[in-house]
Amino acid sequence: xxxxxxxxxxxxxxxxxxxxxxxxxxxxxxxxxxxxxxxxxxxxxxxxxxxxxxxxxxxxxxxxxxxxxxxxxxxxxxxxxxxxxxxxxxxxxxxxxxxxxxxxxxxxxxxx
Numbered sequence: 085x086x087x088x089x090x091x092x093x094x095x096x097x098x099x100x101x102x103x104x105x106x107x108x109x110x111x112x113x114x115x116x117x118x119x120x121x122x123x124x125x126x127x128x129x130x131x132x133x134x135x136x137x138x139x140x141x142x143x144x145x146x147x148x149x150x151x152x153x154x155x156x157x158x159x160x161x162x163x164x165x166x167x168x169x170x171x172x173x174x175x176x177x178x179x180x181x182x183x184x185x186x187x188x189x190x191x192x193x194x195x196x
Contacts, residue, residue, distance in 0.1 A: 089182040092116065092146050094132060096175065102130045104142065106149060116145050122154040123161070133174030135166060143169045150185050160192055 091107040104116040120127055123144040130145070131138025143165035147157035168188065172178045 090150070091179055091181055092149075092185070093177065093179040094130070094142075094172075095177040102132065102138070104130050104145075116142075116149060119145065119148060119154070122148065123158060131174075132169050132172040132178065135170045139165050139169040146180070146185060147189070150182055151189070160189060163192055164188065 088109040088111075090109060092104065093107065094102060094104040097103055105113050106116050107113050116130070118127070118129065118141065123141065125137040125144065126141035129138065130142040132142060133139070140161060144157050144161040147161055147164055148154055151157060168180070
């Protein structure tokens with residue numbers, strides 16, 4: 085289907101750790117990768133629900149995955165962390181559609 089988009093979803097493991105998956109346009113799932121050479125806030129992985137280094141890493145990785153541009157992701161990731169990642173409930177699963185992220189980025193770029 086031409087209108088399908090990637091979906092980013094996070095949940096807690098039984099041990100309390102955080103895991104984030106990307107479901108692609110074909111419905112296949114993969115774990116979101118760390119790109120520590122491009123941005124190294126949290127080498128131990130992702131977090132959400134507060135404004136720390138794990139949420140900053142997650143924000144960068146989602147933006148980098150959507151746009152494929154590390155410089156662009158670096159410019160936007162702290163705002164994305166504050167506005168979208170830090171406000172998530174730490175204990176609950178979450179998901180963002182690719183279109184929702186692109187719309188957020190467009191608003192960020194225009195200052196709205």
